[in-house]
Amino acid sequence: MAEHILPNSNLRKPNLRELMRPFRSLVWLGVVLGACGALTSLIPFIGIVELARLFLTPDISDIADAIIPVVFAIVAGLAMGWICTVIGLWLTHIADQRMQAELRRALVRKLGQVPLGWYSEHTSGAVRKAVQDDLDDLHHMVAHHQVELAAAFVLPLAGLGYLSWLDWRLALLAVLTLPVYLVSYAWMMRGFGEKMQQLDKDFARVSAAIVEFVHGIAVVKVFSQTGRAHKNYQQAVEDFSRRYTGWVTPLVRLEAVTSLALSVPVIMLVSLSGGAWLVVNTGIQPIDVLATTLIAVMIPQTILTLSQGLTAQQKAKAAAGRIDQLLGVAPLAVTSEPKEPKGAGLLFKQVSFAYTQDRPVLSDINLRCRPGSITALVGSSGAGKSTLAKLVPRFYDVTQGAVLLGGVDVRDIAPDNLYRHVGFVLQETQLLAGTVADNLRLGRPDASDQDLEDAARSACIHEHILSFPQGYQAVIGKDAFFSGGEAQRLSIARTLLADAPVLILDEATAHADPESEAQIQQALSCLVRNRTVLVIAHKLHTITGVDQIAVLDGGRLVECGSHRQLLAEGKHYAELWRLYNSAEKNEKAMSGEAQVTSGVSS
Numbered sequence: 264m265a266e267h268i269l270p271n272s273n274l275r276k277p278n279l280r281e282l283m284r285p286f287r288s289l290v291w292l293g294v295v296l297g298a299c300g301a302l303t304s305l306i307p308f309i310g311i312v313e314l315a316r317l318f319l320t321p322d323i324s325d326i327a328d329a330i331i332p333v334v335f336a337i338v339a340g341l342a343m344g345w346i347c348t349v350i351g352l353w354l355t356h357i358a359d360q361r362m363q364a365e366l367r368r369a370l371v372r373k374l375g376q377v378p379l380g381w382y383s384e385h386t387s388g389a390v391r392k393a394v395q396d397d398l399d400d401l402h403h404m405v406a407h408h409q410v411e412l413a414a415a416f417v418l419p420l421a422g423l424g425y426l427s428w429l430d431w432r433l434a435l436l437a438v439l440t441l442p443v444y445l446v447s448y449a450w451m452m453r454g455f456g457e458k459m460q461q462l463d464k465d466f467a468r469v470s471a472a473i474v475e476f477v478h479g480i481a482v483v484k485v486f487s488q489t490g491r492a493h494k495n496y497q498q499a500v501e502d503f504s505r506r507y508t509g510w511v512t513p514l515v516r517l518e519a520v521t522s523l524a525l526s527v528p529v530i531m532l533v534s535l536s537g538g539a540w541l542v543v544n545t546g547i548q549p550i551d552v553l554a555t556t557l558i559a560v561m562i563p564q565t566i567l568t569l570s571q572g573l574t575a576q577q578k579a580k581a582a583a584g585r586i587d588q589l590l591g592v593a594p595l596a597v598t599s600e601p602k603e604p605k606g607a608g609l610l611f612k613q614v615s616f617a618y619t620q621d622r623p624v625l626s627d628i629n630l631r632c633r634p635g636s637i638t639a640l641v642g643s644s645g646a647g648k649s650t651l652a653k654l655v656p657r658f659y660d661v662t663q664g665a666v667l668l669g670g671v672d673v674r675d676i677a678p679d680n681l682y683r684h685v686g687f688v689l690q691e692t693q694l695l696a697g698t699v700a701d702n703l704r705l706g707r708p709d710a711s712d713q714d715l716e717d718a719a720r721s722a723c724i725h726e727h728i729l730s731f732p733q734g735y736q737a738v739i740g741k742d743a744f745f746s747g748g749e750a751q752r753l754s755i756a757r758t759l760l761a762d763a764p765v766l767i768l769d770e771a772t773a774h775a776d777p778e779s780e781a782q783i784q785q786a787l788s789c790l791v792r793n794r795t796v797l798v799i800a801h802k803l804h805t806i807t808g809v810d811q812i813a814v815l816d817g818g819r820l821v822e823c824g825s826h827r828q829l830l831a832e833g834k835h836y837a838e839l840w841r842l843y844n845s846a847e848k849n850e851k852a853m854s855g856e857a858q859v860t861s862g863v864s865s
């Protein structure tokens with residue numbers, strides 16, 4: 264790779280922690296206010312104890328004068344506690360919203376920068392999950408968890424501090440049932456993270472089974488396999504619910520025991536009976552036992568709030584991991600000194616490539632495609648044809664060697680410029696939501712209506728477009744419908760308009776019937792004129808006239824020449840040709856047989 268290739272500008276690999284940094288002070292302020300709120304909410308409890316103390320004091324001359332400041336302190340404590348908590352949560356929610364907006368921008372930026380090959384490996388569902396669902400899951404982590412955590416520590420600690428100030432034995436009494444809860448809780452939480460991950464995976468299987476069912480519904484019905492598809496879904500649901508039940512049942516039992524340990528009557532019973540013993544045996548004031556009981560009842564509430572948020576917090580952590588992973592995907596490297604290709608010739612120079620380090624897919628490929636020539640890539644399935652073609656528009660970058668376009672390494676051409684030079688027509692045609700005209704103009708937004716019509720005529724799709732009442736303004740999927748072959752011709756018209764000098768064709772007629780294939784071939788013959796074309800071919804009869812045929816086998820270029828030359832050599836290509844023709848013959852014989860059978864039956 265050239266020295267000056269840089270990761271895309273402003274593309275330091277951001278991570279979640281780094282993106283959260285600007286909002287951290289806001290979160291901290293929220294946490295401090297949350298802690299203050301928790302601290303001040305202790306005041307009413309202390310006030311109630313002091314009120315009780317006043318009522319029980321026999322020699323107060325004016326009780327009203329004495330209780331007014333205490334009542335005032337209780338009300339002020341309540342109000343302050345509420346205000347601090349609300350403002351604290353308001354700040355963390357603001358931080359969350361700002362961070363989400365920033366993260367969304369960063370993720371969308373990242374999606375625009377990852378190599379195109381990344382999209383071949385990730386489903387749209389996975390991308391949507393990262394950009395939408397995972398961001399939603401982060402909400403608890405930023406907006407709630409830390410405030411709740413602060414309150415769960417501050418309030419019990421302050422309460423215990425107050426009780427210790429009264430008498431250390433009271434503090435001990437207040438937390439007497441807590442160890443039961445903590446030990447059971449620690450037991451419940453063993454392996455919680457892994458179990459959640461497993462449940463996540465099981466749930467993903469349920470989702471995949473639904474998607475498979477919906478996507479394949481036509482095939483499933485045609486083959487009367489609705490029952491089987493239902494069975495897959497049911498199996499996934501049953502596995503999920505079995506695992507969930509197995510995990511959750513002991514937890515529910517344990518939770519019942521622990522909730523009992525923290526329930527108000529049990530805590531009051533322990534505090535009051537322990538308190539009574541202390542009053543009798545140590546001389547502690549009965550009123551201080553009231554303080555213990557109030558604080559002891561209050562402590563579990565904060566802990567329960569925290570534990571109830573634990574699942575949300577675990578989900579948020581998993582989501583944060585996935586977001587971090589997406590943010591960490593290496594962007595397509597771009598050059599700081601872009602060069603302009605000179606011409607439309609292609610050269611693969613000692614090209615090697617591997618998707619994973621341990622398994623080379625292409626090895627030392629040397630292939631020249633002269634400007635304006637057509638090169639067909641042939642070879643058995645898995646030989647590496649698509650991978651080699653994808654190196655030209657940089658779906659992936661070579662591991663070794665270089666791909667040169669117009670004498671310039673494709674990595675030295677600015678990506679936008681590269682896409683202007685290299686067009687591709689893939690087997691799976693993608694039509695976007697919008698009008699026919701919008702779809703055609705994708706490659707050239709300023710194309711005139713006449714340009715659109717010329718391209719559509721050349722691609723043999725003009726007549727079909729005119730069959731819609733709205734013509735070129737028909738909305739695809741609403742007013743306009745295209746069969747596979749028609750969509751293929753529309754995408755050829757779109758590529759014609761884009762007018763890229765180099766074309767990658769991934770067997771555009773692979774799934775077409777003979778009539779449609781003839782029309783696509785006609786459209787293609789227009790498209791390939793005066794362009795450098797690299798075509799991945801499976802139907803060998805369509806490429807007998809091309810300038811050169813490159814034969815790949817096991818990731819190596821084993822032969823290159825014209826159809827005649829390669830047949831004369833009698834090696835790999837000759838064998839492929841023989842196999843192809845006998846397969847074609849068999850297919851024809853079978854379809855002939857089918858026609859005869861249908862003739863007889865009618």
Ligand SMILES: Nc1ncnc2c1ncn2[C@@H]1O[C@H](COP(=O)(O)OP(=O)(O)OP(=O)(O)O)[C@@H](O)[C@H]1O
Nearest residue numbers: 383384618624642643644645646647648649650651
């Ligand atoms: N995204 C990927 N990650 C890992 N391996 C891959 C990936 N895409 C393809 N491969 C592997 O690389 C090898 C070459 O695949 P490629 O699709 O280039 O072959 P092909 O000759 O085009 O095959 P076909 O004619 O069946 O389309 C295969 O072994 C394939 O399993």
